[in-house]
Amino acid sequence: MKFVIATHNKGKLVEFQRLLEPMGIQAVTAQLSEPEETGKTFAENAYLKAAAACQETGLPAVADDSGLCVDYLDGGPGIYSARFAQPGQRRLTVLKKLEGVAEEQRGAHFVSAVCCVFPNGDRVEAEGKCFGRIAFQSRGENGFGYDSIFEQDGVTFGELSAEEKDARSHRGHAFAAFEQKLREYLANQQKT
Numbered sequence: 732m733k734f735v736i737a738t739h740n741k742g743k744l745v746e747f748q749r750l751l752e753p754m755g756i757q758a759v760t761a762q763l764s765e766p767e768e769t770g771k772t773f774a775e776n777a778y779l780k781a782a783a784a785c786q787e788t789g790l791p792a793v794a795d796d797s798g799l800c801v802d803y804l805d806g807g808p809g810i811y812s813a814r815f816a817q818p819g820q821r822r823l824t825v826l827k828k829l830e831g832v833a834e835e836q837r838g839a840h841f842v843s844a845v846c847c848v849f850p851n852g853d854r855v856e857a858e859g860k861c862f863g864r865i866a867f868q869s870r871g872e873n874g875f876g877y878d879s880i881f882e883q884d885g886v887t888f889g890e891l892s893a894e895e896k897d898a899r900s901h902r903g904h905a906f907a908a909f910e911q912k913l914r915e916y917l918a919n920q921q922k923t
């Protein structure tokens with residue numbers, strides 16, 4: 732089964748490939764346009780990206796819309812995680828906004844909404860979350876995006892191996908649920 736991965740984020744791309752491969756999916760890339768993320772939810776934006784990629788390539792397309800939701804920032808940056816500060820400034824901006832905020836008030840979670848759109852218009856969707864805190868400073872070189880400032884049990888995602896991150900991350904959870912739903916969808920397709 733060949734799916735096109737609808738993302739322009741290199742960090743996500745690496746994770747998509749390693750999460751989709753064990754499902755027996757051949758994950759390919761393509762030159763894709765970047766649709767405007769006009770949705771009001773992660774799920775709506777994931778659908779917009781997957782639908783555009785499916786239309787452009789004629790292949791089933793998988794996208795994720797994801798982000799960091801910080802309790803102290805009323806759930807922000809949330810769906811605006813890729814847009815609320817300049818590239819290279821995003822982690823620092825979150826850390827600055829939480830300067831002087833005590834550990835108990837630094838709760839946060841990541842969300843990943845995954846959507847696969849098929850050429851016949853069908854879609855399979857799943858969502859995953861993981862909960863933790865915003866660290867006091869950036870730690871760890873692994874991963875991407877906000878990984879080095881998001882910690883669980885005192886360890887940031889930037890300090891985890893790829894396998895460790897997948898086992899506990901929002902995207903790992905979302906793809907596990909997605910795999911289940913995809914299997915059900917494909918089994919139903921074979922019946923009809």
Ligand code: ITT
Pocket residue numbers: 737738739740743768780795796797798799812813814841874875876877878900902
């Ligand atoms: P695509 O839309 O092309 O997939 P994007 O980077 O714009 O790429 P989003 O709109 O979903 O993707 O924005 C997600 C933001 O949240 C982006 O800034 C990511 O770096 C960050 N993010 C998402 N998942 C993350 C993860 O697992 N670890 C760290 N940061 C993450």
